[in-house]
Amino acid sequence: MRPTRQTSVRRWGVVLAIALLTVCASARLGQAQSVWELTPYKIGLLVAVDPTAGLGERLQQELPTALVGQIEMGVGAAWDTQLLKLTPPLRYRITGNLEGLTPEDLDKKALACDKIFFVSVGRGPKGWQVRARELDGRTQIFGPIITRPVGQTAKIRDAAFDALVDAFVPLAMITQTRGNKSILRLRAGELPIRDASIGQVKLGDVFWPIVRYCTRTGEIRKIEPSHWTYLFVEKIDETALECQVHTAIASSMSGRRRGRVEPLALLVRPQGETTKIFLRSRTEPPRPLVGYAIYARSPLDDPRNKNRTFLGRTDVDGSFVVEPGRTTLRLLDVRHGGGLLGRLPVVPGFTEVETGNVRNDDTRMAAEAYTNSVQEQLIDTVTRRKILIGRARKQLKEKAFEKVEETREQIEELPTQDDILRELGQQQIKLRSDNTFMQKQIDSMFDRTKVMVTKFLDRQSIEALKEDITNARTGKRRAPPAASQKPAKKPAAKK
Secondary structure, eight states, X not given: OOOOHHHHHHHHHHHHHHHHHHHHHHXXXXXXXXXXXXXXXXXEEEEEEOGGGSOOHHHHHHHHHHHHHHHHHXXXXXXXXXXXXXXXXXXXXHHHOGGGOOGGGSOHHHHTSSEEEEEEEEEETTEEEEEEEEXXXXXXXXXXXXXXXXXXXXXXXXXXHHHHHHHOOOEEEEEEEETTEEEEEETTTTSOOSSTTTTOOOTTOEEEEEEEEEOTTSOEEEEEEOTTEEEEEEEEXXXXXXXXXXXXXXXXXXXXXXXXXXXXXXXXXXXXXOEEEEEEEXXXXXXXXXXXXXXXXXXXXOXXXXXXXXXXXXXXXXXXXXXXXXXXXXXXXXXXXXXXXXXXXXOBTTBSEEEXXXXXXXXXXXXXXXXXXXXXXXXXXXXHHHHHHHHXXXXXXXXXXXXXXXXXXXXXXXXXXXXHHHHHHHHHHHSOOSSHHHHHHHHHHHHHHHHHHHHHSOSHHHHXXXXXXXXXXXXXXXXXXXXXXXXXXXXXXXO
């Protein structure tokens, strides 16, 4: 049926509407990215001077305002800083237990900031010390504590500013992820910073992805840090960062998300030297994996290159310590018995302790050890049986029937095909794995061993020897085996 003019107009109308929606969606995405990069960080500042430090209340009154002015001079338009209300309980928490602060210690106004900085001034080992810590408002994740010793009170303000900017952790939005590549855009990335070293991102830096879920009213519904997942910066194009995704979890960056979702990432700045990792099995309950080999490589290495740096083996508690390498991120291979069981990306010093769950290879190793022992037993049995059969035939030729009978009894004492196959079946039932891939490997080992037993340990040679002994005693000859008939050739196809 030929379309009418009215139908054609409707179709063109639909096409035009889809095109306009696509253009508008692209424009909104580009506008959102532009707003993100042109919007300064909303900074909330809390400065607390320990009343027992002997510095006086004047410093408590003057230092916060002085820090705001120094931020405006040193940072510029990228930070929009405001002082937050410091209540007496919060002052006590900041000066006495900066490590124990939680987002619940702050009110809604403070948590509405992009970054909240806590600055504590108190007594130190040699005079005074300034401590600073950041709370990222969007992810509600605390950064490390930065400490600066101060010998003179006149230098407290400069030390506080240095600690504060060192505690700053740049925030980025993940705008695109395809395969193992992600594009990141920095918050306030297009705004100038007077001191370029503040929040600077370099090639080889590492970001930690965090997904934030919000309600329709903008309130945080859930925050999910991506475990065992890091983004390695490979290319910097103005405010866009091209990163390679390294993860131990296949679906960590590729899962489909619905609703109001913000895929974010924080720059990783390790403060420690090493990270201790405990390897545990994926079974319930988890068990420590002892004696597993750990190899490492850099993200800059060609993954096709099989050369890896051997770090050692896990201890009796399944732990091992990862030290820094030539890049911030290290990629670990967990191996056992020559098989690769898992890959773990690690930033040494970012966390003190991590727990990695990988496949338990003990069952597969036990199956491999058992089938290897059966194969060795098979070789020994086949060799001994061949020697004894040869000896029996020689004795039979000499008509030493008593010796022949003794040799035959020795042959009968050897393990038979049925004996070994029965034992193999019983052990295969015992050595079971919850992992499907691991179970396939175990079954393959047993199947190969069964084929070898069936092929090399048949009863035909023993039955032939028994028949020859009987015939030699009775004076009969064993009938030759029937000649196998060759299959008729197929007629050649006519050309």
